[in-house]
Amino acid sequence: MRIMRAEQFGLKREVEYGTPEQNESALRIVEDVKAEGDAALLRYTERHDGMRLTAAELRVTQEEIAAAYDRVDAAFLTAIREAAVNIRRFHEKQLRNSWMDLQPDGTMLGQIMRPLKRVGVYVPGGKAAYPSSVLMNVIPAQVAGVPEIVMVTPPATGGKAGIDPYILVAAAEAGVQEMYRVGGAQAIAALAYGTESIAPVDKICGPGNIYVALAKRAVFGAVDIDSIAGPSEIVVLADEHADASYIAADLLSxxxxxxxxxxxxxxxxxxxxxxxxxxxxxxxATLPRQDIARQSIDAYGAVLLVNDLLAGIDVVNQLAPEHLEVLTADPMSLLGHIENAGAIFLGPYSSEPVGDYFAGPNHIIPTNGTARFSSPVNVDDFLKKSSLIYYSKQALMESGDKIMTLARHEGLEGHARAIEIRLEKEGR
Amino acid sequence: MRIMRAEQFGLKREVEYGTPEQNESALRIVEDVKAEGDAALLRYTERHDGMRLTAAELRVTQEEIAAAYDRVDAAFLTAIREAAVNIRRFHEKQLRNSWMDLQPDGTMLGQIMRPLKRVGVYVPGGKAAYPSSVLMNVIPAQVAGVPEIVMVTPPATGGKAGIDPYILVAAAEAGVQEMYRVGGAQAIAALAYGTESIAPVDKICGPGNIYVALAKRAVFGAVDIDSIAGPSEIVVLADEHADASYIAADLLSxxxxxxxxxxxxxxxxxxxxxxxxxxxxxxxATLPRQDIARQSIDAYGAVLLVNDLLAGIDVVNQLAPEHLEVLTADPMSLLGHIENAGAIFLGPYSSEPVGDYFAGPNHIIPTNGTARFSSPVNVDDFLKKSSLIYYSKQALMESGDKIMTLARHEGLEGHARAIEIRLEKEGR
Structure with a gap:
């Protein structure tokens, strides 16, 4: 692993956003499903997933979910249940009430917090089908109060036909009641516009391949989408008190x-x-995924030397990493200086996998420097706020002239007259 | 104005997202400013705004701001100051503290709320230069604690050379310390990537013409952007107790x-x-902007008849309007049923312009049905949240096995080993 002065390091990764051909292909699928509904959804499922289904077979049955429980091992079930409890607890602490500001003249202003009504969670197939990500997407929506959460996943997630039972169990444990065996851009289109079998949602989240990402971008506006994740990152800030073997293990993870x-x-x-x-x-040398880890370390890994810990914090703030671990004699004393980091792990026992799987905070975290302005998935992502304005007669009589002054300055006489007609009728 | 049954109405507006030529032009400007900095910024300012400036002239001086105060009328200044107080008060109520959840085993989890460091506010030129919008973009950022807020606006906003003094005064009243006379796609690029004269920001907000919108879309990812506003909307829900003249005035506004x-x-x-x-x-018949209002009413206006108020609420929830006014005998009794509306105005004195200019809630509100999943501009838009994880030794010893179970199930042995090495060293 290369060692260099921090000034010499520049982390630049060109993230792939798909070729024009891939984009065109995703758009065509989206348009077809929007226009034809189930017919196109089933056609693309046969073409891309090699699975011939009828509309009635799209939905995962209660029996399948029950059968999945028989196929997962007990230690996994215990662990994921405890993780779900922790994740739920952490996200419940983020909940906010609607509020009103009552003023002496009778005016009431406020913000009303409401959950989105229906959310779709995409779970990819193949080896990227992570039960932990199911929890991290579903539980915040559920805590927000979203009444309808629907999961879609390709008909073969386990590497063979059929959905990985661990995915089904994770979704069931998180409380998902509605699951469909569809994937790819066609699943995104179905969630966005609805088909005969799948009702449309207000927001789509969850990772997927490039076609899924392109389809999400295409339907944004009709529905909300989550942000598109880039490759993962960790920065460890450490002093001479840290255990080198812990740091190496965390970097490799x-x-x-x-x-x-x-x-x-x-x-x-x-x-x-x-x-x-x-x-x-x-x-x-003994890591099963050593080929992948070796390439990552060689291309994007580094040990950066700085003059002192505060100079190190400057580097951290410039990199704005997804994950930051602080392994110093007194990590808490540095916390106030850390401006940009998606998730901050303090001290020797807060190894990143603790957060990836179990502690409770979300593991879907801004990448690629976007922690400068964005946040890990959280309950707010599944709430919408409405402003509330109840103006009293007294308030309108007192402020009407000022409102008209501002409206007329902007050349919006109709705005001024909406106030004026009330002032005239109700007598000032 | 046409009257019809609600079932017959479908609000469909195809919003313009620019031609390929416009997009190409915006992208070229963005690339040039990114590559060349001030040189390109000044070149495009001369080409598109007809204003030949040096880099030293880009920044608005304290003298110009002082001179602007002499040119605005006293009633405007009084009104905008009071509006600013109201807007600040409403947004301050949205502030949230960072929080920590301390657990009996010594673990601490939390969310740290921090303001973005630097935000750029775009203010368009011409007749769309609204002082009220300056307040609505700047004050939430300021309340969030953003230390650097910078305004950019074309060198001629007042319809003639020079920036509209009302815009300068509104920005100064809102607390903006840093203003530049640049507009168009070149201003967006300068904010996103920085030039010799303008330091880059973390987020860009504010409306603009189609080139500004396309440039914002192009730089998204390097910086955050606000949502792109569609045409404005109002839905009034009313019963026989409402005053028809008030409703008509509000619809026309x-x-x-x-x-x-x-x-x-x-x-x-x-x-x-x-x-x-x-x-x-x-x-x-007597409205100065009657040509515009007439076209809007004919094309997208309607009076929709429903069986009762609850059926009316269903229509409202389907339209998900930017603005909703409720003028019924008991508007508060309907509030709980309203699921989708960006801003809700209750009762006869809560005319929409009250909210547009003065009451305090933000007037930048989701349009085009997106109130289903998004919110008016608010303090959260200028905060980022970092997760905090301080795991205790006891917690790691107790949960380590479960974390390893989950990691190994997902095939991530490196994750499991980062836990295992600690369990082994620290002895279980």
Whole structure:
């Protein structure tokens, strides 16, 4: 693992947004499903997933879900249930009440918080079908109070025909009542516009392949979508008190995700830098996904030397990483200085996988520097706010002239007259 | 104004997203400013705004702002100051603290709320230069705690050379310290990527022409952007107790915005329907912007008859209007049923212009049915949340096995080992 001065490092990853051909293909699927409904949905499912289904077979049955429970092992079930409890607890703390501001003249202003009515969660097929991501998408929506949460997933998620039972169990544990065996751009179109079998939703979330991402972008506006995730990142900020083997293990846990993942250590300690670089090599040698991790470490990994921890914080704030671990003698003392990081893990026991799977905070976190302005998935993503304005007669009589002054300045006489007609009729 | 049964009405407006030529032109400007900085910024300012400037002249000076105060009338200044106080008060009530959840085993989890560091507000030129919109974009950012708020506006906003003094005063009153005389796609690019004269921002908000909208879409990802506003809408839900002249005036205040605006009355009362239709004609006759309002009313206006108020609420929820007024005998009793509306105005004194200019809630509100899933501009739009995870040794020892179970199920051995190495070293 290369060691360099922080000033020499620039993290630049060109993220793939699809070729024009892929985009055209996704758009055509979306248009066809929008126009033809189930007929197109079933046609594309046969073409892309090799599965010939009838409309009546799209929905996953209660029997299948029950059968899935028989196929998952007990330790997994115990673990995912406890994770779900933790995730629910953390997200419940984010809930906010609607509020009203009552003023002495009788005016009432407020914000009304309401859940979206119907949300669709996409779960990809193949090896990217992660039960933990099902929880991380579904539970915040559920805590927000979304009454209808629907999951779609390709008819073969487990690498063979049939949906991975672990996905079905995770969804059932999270409380999803409505699941369909459809995937790809056709599933996104069905969620956005509805078909005979699948009612349209207000928001679509969850990761997918490039066609899914392009289809989501195409339907945005008709429905809301979540942000499109880039490759994963970790930055570890550490001083000489940290255990090099912990840091190396955490860097590798990120690097094993994919070849474009980035794992970076920032430290003022040269001995630690050397020790971590050596540990990474040592641990890499026995890692099952070592090919992936090796490419990631070589291309986007680095140990960055800084003069002191505050200089290290500057580097962190510039990188704005998805995950930040702080392994220093007194990590809490640095917290106030950290401006840009999606999730902050403090101290030696807060290894990133603790957050990926179990602690409660969401593991869907802004990547690619976007933690500068965006946030991990949270309950607010599934709420909408309406402004409430109840103006009293007294308030209107007192402020009417000022409102008319502002409206007339902007050349909007009709606005002024809407006030004036009331002032005239109700007598000032 | 046409009167029809609600079932017969379908509000469909095809919103213009620009031609391929416009998009190409906006993209070229963005690329040039990104590559060349000030040189391209000044070149496009000369080409599109007819104004030859040096880099040193881009920034609006303190003297110009002081001079602007001499040119605005006293009634305007009084009114906008009071509006600013109201807007600030309403938005301050939205503020949230960072929070921590302390658990008995020593674990601490939380959400840290932080303002974005730097926000750019675009203010269009020409007749669309609305001082009220300056307040509505700037104040929420300021209340969120954004330390740097920068305004950009074309070098001629007042219809002649020079920036409209009302815009400068509104910005100064809202607390903007940094203003530049640049507009168009070139201004958006400068905000997104920075030039020698203008430092880059984290988020760009504010309306603009089609090139501005296309440039915002192009830079999204490098920075955050606000949503792109469609034509404005009002739905009035009223019963026989409402004053037809008030409703007509409020419908026209919306219709005068532009030819694609939509103004709709929903009512179970046929006499009210007839009276409002007649009042609209009567009031239209003397409205300065009657040409615009007439086109809007003819194309997108309607009086919709429903069986009762609850049926009316169904129509409202389907339309998901930007603005909803409820003028019924007991408007508060209907509030709980209203699911989709960006801003809800209750009772006869809550005329929409009250909210447009003065009451405090934001006037930048989701259009085109997107109130189903999005919200008026608010303080959260200028905050980012970071998750905080401080796991205790005890917590890791107790939950480590479950975390490893979940990680290994997903085939991520590196994740499991990051936990395992700690369990082994620290002894279970």
């Amino acid at each position: 990120q690097a094993e995700h994919d070849e474009m993942a980035s794992a970076v250590l920032v430290t003022p300690s040269e001995p630690l830098a050397e020790a971590v670089a050596a540990e990474v090599e040592r641990q890499l | 919306q219709a005068e915005h532009d030819e694609m605006a939509s103004a709709v009355l929903v009512t179970p009362s046929e006499p009210l329907a007839e009276a409002v239709a007649a009042e609209v004609e009567r009031q239209l």
